Each structure stands twice: as structure tokens, then as C-alpha cells.
Amino acid sequence: MSGAGDREAVFPTRQSLGLMKSKLKGAETGHSLLKRKSEALTKYVEPVPMAMQRFREITRRIDEAKRKMGRVMQVAAFSLAEVSYAVGGDIGYQIQESARQARFRLRTKQENVSGVLLPAFESYQTEGNNDFGLTGLGKGGQQVQRCRETYARAVETLVELASLQTAFVILDEVIKVVNRRVNAIEHVIIPRTENTIKYINSELDELDREEFYRLKKVANKKQRDTAAADAELKKKMEAENKENAGSGGGQAADILAENEDDDVIF
Amino acid sequence: MASTADYKDRQFLAVIGDEDSVTGLLLAGIGHVTDPPDSQKNFLVVDNKTETSAIEAAFESFTEQRKDIGIVLINQHIADKIRHRIDTYTAAFPTVLEIPSKEHPYDPEKDSVLRRVRRLFGE
Numbered sequence: 496m497s498g499a500g501d502r503e504a505v506f507p508t509r510q511s512l513g514l515m516k517s518k519l520k521g522a523e524t525g526h527s528l529l530k531r532k533s534e535a536l537t538k539y540v541e542p543v544p545m546a547m548q549r550f551r552e553i554t555r556r557i558d559e560a561k562r563k564m565g566r567v568m569q570v571a572a573f574s575l576a577e578v579s580y581a582v583g584g585d586i587g588y589q590i591q592e593s594a595r596q597a598r599f600r601l602r603t604k605q606e607n608v609s610g611v612l613l614p615a616f617e618s619y620q621t622e623g624n625n626d627f628g629l630t631g632l633g634k635g636g637q638q639v640q641r642c643r644e645t646y647a648r649a650v651e652t653l654v655e656l657a658s659l660q661t662a663f664v665i666l667d668e669v670i671k672v673v674n675r676r677v678n679a680i681e682h683v684i685i686p687r688t689e690n691t692i693k694y695i696n697s698e699l700d701e702l703d704r705e706e707f708y709r710l711k712k713v714a715n716k717k718q719r720d721t722a723a724a725d726a727e728l729k730k731k732m733e734a735e736n737k738e739n740a741g742s743g744g745g746q747a748a749d750i751l752a753e754n755e756d757d758d759v760i761f
Numbered sequence: 762m763a764s765t766a767d768y769k770d771r772q773f774l775a776v777i778g779d780e781d782s783v784t785g786l787l788l789a790g791i792g793h794v795t796d797p798p799d800s801q802k803n804f805l806v807v808d809n810k811t812e813t814s815a816i817e818a819a820f821e822s823f824t825e826q827r828k829d830i831g832i833v834l835i836n837q838h839i840a841d842k843i844r845h846r847i848d849t850y851t852a853a854f855p856t857v858l859e860i861p862s863k864e865h866p867y868d869p870e871k872d873s874v875l876r877r878v879r880r881l882f883g884e
Contacts, residue, residue, distance in 0.1 A: 561875065564860065565867035568782075572863040575785045587784040591806065594792025600772045601831045614853075616831055620790065639788070646789035650774070657832040657856040660874050664853045667877065 501683075502690040507698030515695065519688040526680040533673040536611070536666060553663050560656040564649075571649040574642040581638040597621075599650055606662075611669045613662045618654040620647070771831035771855060775803040775823040777816060778836040781863050786834065803830060807839050817843050823855065830855045837872070838865040848873050 505511040579585060602617045774791045776783055783806050786792075795801045805819040820843060823833045837859045840847050850857055850873075859874075861867035870876075 557874065561867070561872065568861045568867070571785050572781060575781055575788075576863075587780045587806075590784050590787050591792075591804070594787050594802070594804070595794055597773050597793035597803070598790030599774065601774065603771065603831065616856075642785065643788045643790075646785045650786060650789045650791060653834060653858060653860065654774075654832065657858050660858060661853050661856045663874065663877075664851070664856070668851075668853075 500690040501687050502694050503687060505691060505695070507695040507702075509699065512692065512695045512699070515688055515692045519685065519692065522680050522684045522688060526677060526685070529673055529677045529680070532610070533670060533677060536670050536673070553659055553666065557656065557659045557663055560652065560659060564652055564656055567649045567652050571642075571645045574638070574645040578638045578642045586639075599647065601654065611666065613665055615658040615662065616654050617658075618651055770829055773803050773830050774832045774834060775827075775830045775855070776834040777805045777807060777819055777823070777839055778834065778860070779839070779862050779864075780806050780808065782834075782836055782860065801827070803827075807836070813842050817846060820846060824850060824852070824857065833857045834860050836860060836862040836865070837867060838862060840873075841871065844871075 503515075505515070598621050600619060600621060602619055603614045604617060606613045606615055773793050774786075776786050776791065778786070783804050787804065791803070793803045801822075803823070805816070807816060816839060820833070820835070823830050831854065833855050835847075835857060840859050847857060847859075857873075859867075859872050
């Protein structure tokens, strides 16, 4: 029936019916748009320019980059071992103490994927600041240099990976939100609006029927009334006709002489 | 959501790792010490004697307090010690990246992000 199911609290009027209908239309449009957005973000639908990495593509690249990172870090660790061997001692402490200003820094830029802003890291090296000028000065300078280069490359790989990962985290979030909205529209808002429309329609029909019945009643009553009035009029006229015919010429009788009035007692 | 102000100033990397990893990364030039009054380092060397609470504190300071760090690198075997913190960390900035160390090769099964990837695709 009309009241069954979840519906919005509205008065069943034609105006709110119009409102509900446009709301339903809006919800359906929004649903299809959001669904398309979610699909665009989730799937790697068609080949797109490199700047527009889609989600699956990103996850695939994360996986790849993580594996690559494993190899790169291994090479880097090996070159560090070479340094220790060449320098003939631990340089860790010295390096930790002489670190002052980062040479290797990040820059962030934005990419736009289906209306979602994805930040991407970019690494750059500042010139002319070297905290480790004295490391390996005595011996093993070449190894230190090579090690630095290896690690710099490793860090570049890591930065690239971090960009992908950030993109993944943000996209993951956005996709969740979009999917939640899609579901809400599909399973709550649309059925609810439809229910409301049904309710308003049935109420309006009911009102129509009531109105019709009332009009019919009124018409009936009027008819009866006129019929009664007609009958009375007819009777009256008949009576008058009869009287006229019966009294004939005694019309001008003295009204004072006729019928003694009763005494009026207060 | 990530707004511009959220990551515009993030220009450093931070590292929590064993001595070798930290040394190598510092050699590459990521080390940074802030100006004298508080002189915060952006790296932490973890060895067998380092308390888990110290690691956690460093992780928290890199991820929550400092606003100039864009990427936090952490050795996977150290990340394992504070695994619950890593797994519950979902913010986009700074990015937390688990990296392998010399003695502990990289295990994709443990990585929190790769686990999320797998969960998402139901694999």
C-alpha cells in the first residue's frame, strides 16, 4: 500500500510530487555519473597518456617498483660494504654526525585524474652543498663516490615508488567514497523517492475519488431537494387552483364578518 | 582530502633504519638537521638495543608532528616491530615506505600497502 516502505515525510500534494519526480531524475543522473567515475578510476579502461595513470595501472606499477626497489637496495648495500672495506672501518658514525643540510629534496606537483588531484613527488638535488666532503678523503674516496651515486639512484627509485603509493592511497580513499555514494543512491535514495512518489500518487488518487464521491453526493442531494421543492410547488399550485375553483365569486366576502376571532389571553 | 597546504612544504625524506641503511641514505644526501634551537634530525638509527617506544616516538614525530617530511622510509624489519602503527596509518602525507635492509630481504607479504592492494582486488 501507499504507506508501506521507507519514504520521505512530505505532504501528498501535486507540488511535492513534482519535486520528488525531479529529485528522482537528479538521483538517477548522479548515480550514472558517479558510477562512471568509479569505473574510470578503478579500471584501466583504455590506453591513456602517461600522466593519467589509472588505479589498476598504479597498483601494477607499485608491485613492479617494490620488486625493483628490493634489487636496487641490495646493490646499494653491497656498494656500502665495499666502502667499509676500502675505508677500513665504520663510516656510519662519521656520516651521521656530519649530516647537516639535505642535498636530496622533494618537490610535489599535482596530476588530475578524473577530477581527483593526485600529488606526485619529484626528487631534485641541490647544488653546492656537500656534507661529506671529507669522507673517504684518506682512502676509499672512489668507493664512497660510487656508493653515493648508487644510493642516490636508489633514493630516486624510492621517491618514484612513494609517489605511486601516495596516488594509490588517495585513489583508494576516493574510490571508497564514490562507491559509497553510488550504493547510497542506488539502494536508499532512489527506492525512497520512488516510494514517496507512489505514496503521493495513491494519496492524490484517493483524494480524487473522495472528491468525486462528494460531488456525486452533492449532486444527489441537490436533485432530491429540487425534486421536493418542485413537488411542493406543484401541490401548492394545485391547492390554489382548487380553492380558486371552489370559492368562485365569494372572493369579496367581508373578512371582518367571517369567523369570530378567539379571545387573546395573556 | 589532501589540500595543497598539506604537502607543499614537504621537501625532505626521513628514515628509520639500521645503521647501514641510514648511512647509505645519508650518503645519498637526504640527511637534514633543522636549525639549532631544537636541532631535529630526520633520521633514526635503530639497533638491537633501541626500544620499541623510541621507534614509535620517532615514527610519530615524522608522520604527525613534522610538516616538512614528504616520505618516511622505514626498514621492513623495524616496521614489523611497530606493525600495528604502520597498518593503522592511512594518511596520504607523509607517505610511509617500507624498504628492505641488508640482512632482511624484502617480503611483499608484509607490506601494508601491498596488502591493501590485494585486499582491494580480493586476491
